[in-house]
Amino acid sequence: xxxxxxxxxxxxKHLDAHRSDELDEEPVQPSLFDDIESLVxxxxxxxxxxxxxxxxxxxxxxxxxRNAAFLGLLALGFLHLALIALVVGAVIxxxxxxxPVGATLAVAAVLLVVAVIFVMVAKRRIEEAADAFDxxxx
Numbered sequence: 001x002x003x004x005x006x007x008x009x010x011x012x013k014h015l016d017a018h019r020s021d022e023l024d025e026e027p028v029q030p031s032l033f034d035d036i037e038s039l040v041x042x043x044x045x046x047x048x049x050x051x052x053x054x055x056x057x058x059x060x061x062x063x064x065x066r067n068a069a070f071l072g073l074l075a076l077g078f079l080h081l082a083l084i085a086l087v088v089g090a091v092i093x094x095x096x097x098x099x100p101v102g103a104t105l106a107v108a109a110v111l112l113v114v115a116v117i118f119v120m121v122a123k124r125r126i127e128e129a130a131d132a133f134d135x136x137x138x
Contacts, residue, residue, distance in 0.1 A: 064129030071122035082111035
């Protein structure tokens, strides 16, 4: 019995021969349906990536816009303080070195300069946020 083929061994030889025939065949080409399915999956992947990118871009612009709005409010606050200084300085108007009007104008000028600085910084932040959108379109 050592040299004879058992039924199980004959069946395995038959399967091995069948497998070698399969390996010799050419690879199966993807069908049109497979290509369309792959295209749809790629489209979904692209849409998800684009959505994530737009979310991050919106978050960046919102952060810059919020910061610019805060600096704009600071500028308005200093402008308001300048107006208060003009009124209080005109009413009280006491200064040993300057005339009452001169002291009032000096305080108001300093506050206006600070307000202008905040406006310039806010403008630069708005331009940075706008540049984020311009870079993508180029």
